Amino acid sequence: MTQLSPSGSTLAEAEAFLEAHPEIEAFDIILHDANGIGRGKIIRRHELLSFYKSGRHLPISILGLDICGEDVHETGLIWDQGDGDLRAWPIPGTLVPLHGTNPPRGEVFMSMYTLDGARMTSDPRHALQRQVDALAAEGLHPAGAFELEFFLLDNERGPDGKMQPARDVLDGRKSNKTEVYSVDHLHGMLPLFSDIYAGAKKAGITAETLIEEYAPGQYELTLNYRKDVMQAADDLIRLKRIVRAQARAHGVTACFMAKPNENYAGSGMHFHVSMLNKSGENVFIEAVEGDWNPTILHALGGLKETMAESMLVFAPHANSWRRFASQSYAPVSPSWGVNNRSVALRIPAGDIKARRIEHRPAGVDANPYLVAATVLAGIRKGMNEKTNPGPETTGNAYAESAETSAMPSDWRSAIEAAKRSDFLKDALGEDMHRTFTAIKAAEYGRVMRTVSEVDFDLYLHTV
Template sequence: MPDTCPSGATPAEAETFLAAHPEIQAVDILLHDSNGIARGKIIRRHELAALYRGGRHLPISILGLDVVGEDVHETGLIWDAGDGDLRAWPVPGSLVPLHGTDPARAELFLSQYHLDGTPMLSDPRHALTRQVAAMAAHDLHPTAAFELEFFLLDPERDAQGQVQPARDVLDGRHSGRTEVYSVDQLIGMQPLFDDIYAGAAKAGITAETLISEYAPGQYELTLRHRDDILQAADDLVRLKRIVRAQARRHGVVACFMAKPLADYAGSGMHLHVSLRDGTGRNALAEAPGAGFTDMLRHAIGGTLATMGETMLVFAPHANSWRRFADQSYAPVSPVWGVNNRSVAIRVPAGDRAARRIEHRPSGVDANPYLVAATVLAAMRKGIEERIDPGPETTGNAYEAGRDAAIPRDWGAAIAAAQGSAFLKDALGEEMHRTFTAVKAAEYARVARTIPDVDYELYLHRV
């Protein structure tokens, strides 16, 4: 065991936190797997200091689970390793109190290491850390923020067995309409959103603008950008957990599927990313009156050139692929544009000092650590190889239809990811093997499951 915590966390952090929060009785300790799902334990208050001093043994198999928590033996992380324990250590600065728990609890993120203190590279957090370090070698430092789109659903299905939007928690009113940008629709859910904002504030997250989005029961929360892209990913996974917990307290279901309603838009997880140089200046910002910088254009070029082979990261589940449809605000081709929501890579309008890339392919069901790692690797490739992004797309990018460079479905995306040397480098060989093995196992699970539509179409006809 290493003499010091390899993550950089110190026992003083735990001691200071416990002294400031005498009400805390327990702590959720969380490790995020390849799907971005938090897995771990709930420990008691008196156990926290020991965790900071010596870490916590957790089985290696935690990082080799599929979306429902079943072992995926093809990852090599189950019986090939004897399902032995590795050591998880606290992520510095991630210990925060939770809102609305009784008795009071806190939350702590962990990262997995080998027993000798070296990083366990099937941990998604380490994949992002590698890409941050690779950018830093160019004296470039990513600043980022994610957008969180989600649905609030009724816990009961409708008469046809379909999910339905939740009734307003304020007075039980039900709309069933899109209500995009309706402020009155937001007011009906205000007690819930008050608790979400309170939970975010308690966790040190600045949740900002709230929108009623482009489907019944769909909402969006924006997050303030972070100078540390790892912190931006932490904010996203933490906010999802806050939304889910507070929705449950109010009797509704928070849904982070990419496409829960067949006839409406799905939920994205757009990543806004810029690069600061060593002086803190935005390296993507052009001079006054000048055109876009070569660095911005080349960074865009890298994301477009690699998009086809990396779509599995952005659309990791069977349901993810239902989101990509014409006129749906989800991109269907690797093109870029300015102030244009029909493209995959958007340069938002606004002050040039805030110049950034908005990466739009990811669904809200994607793992933000892997999304950020892949996008950074693609931007770096574009910068290093001076990749031309091609002409800007203006107007309706959907008119050109689906691009052949983008896989048509989940199975094709898995095959493209498995064979991608770029993605293997972006995620690291171990993370790439784990992620693609988990996706292949989930694909097999779905393929052998007979859906209701099979009975509807074929039971009495063939």
């Protein structure tokens, strides 16, 4: 018996897709966990219609896994639930063909629901939808886009054991320089980036400007601004998968660690966000340019006030915390400013009609659904409580004292702050909050138990 899809997906969408793409033989069906890792199955062409008719049973424990795919029992999603099955359903509009696969494949995103069709509230996508729904009830609709920074690395490490920038896929040329904004240097990677753009186009993503970033082998791709923040998060997480697949096809490694090289800048995932009213007007726009609208100031105030307790969402891994260093283009204090890249919350220069907040703390290793949910919750809190953001930072935000910022200084402090945070419980929902913080605590324990090369280097012959 066909069950009505709680996600809003329809059989007609799948039927039309199959008719339009007779060449496609299989589909990746993908659910994103707390770390943003795509987990699921590959199904054959003839199975797609049954997926759209009845969903697909998946174990509830798939949302309680750590970064290594190990069960985290403290999430309450493993044996507390008998590791039973729930039902995943396809997300409307996410069924797309993949570029360059042989044989041809497609992919579709899915979300988890209970067997009776209620949202499974440890699903990151539902956490974001919860904040979108809350804003809609207040007559507001968030719009936005993410920026994607990443490294392209050689598959083999250098003689010192460190990762090294990838050679140009065009002719094998190598550079260890910081080729920031070098257009000529981009040319050596154009065959790879042409395939990335082709993959994005097939997936309905408008990938835009490409630049060489501020580290050897580091690049940035920008994405088209979306009137639907959920679509913006989908674009980011899908583009990461496209970049990773096309890099692999060209013989190099795409790296989405926040800080793969201790001597250079790390990779961020800046989130640009504005707020539209029911008429589609941007409520952040000021009447006179530079005379800031109270709405955007209150939004900044909410984001500043909640940033410290939210940092685990923006910096979720051990490596994430290596990104935060003075003069590194990663913010180290909850500051705001205009046209200033040293602050955490930036109002970019440009057309007043495009007035928005650029939220800069998140690393590219963060989950975009959880980042967006947390940012929207901070904006809601600030606007509802009319929070004052304090004075604008007009100079070097790195000069601001860490002691006055109350920001966590390391991963463990961020985990403890997140566990205690009533704001984060509301932002993510209690179940997602419990799941996320339990997974992070388990990963912290794994890292701290691991005896690394640093231990031997520092202590083997000295203590």
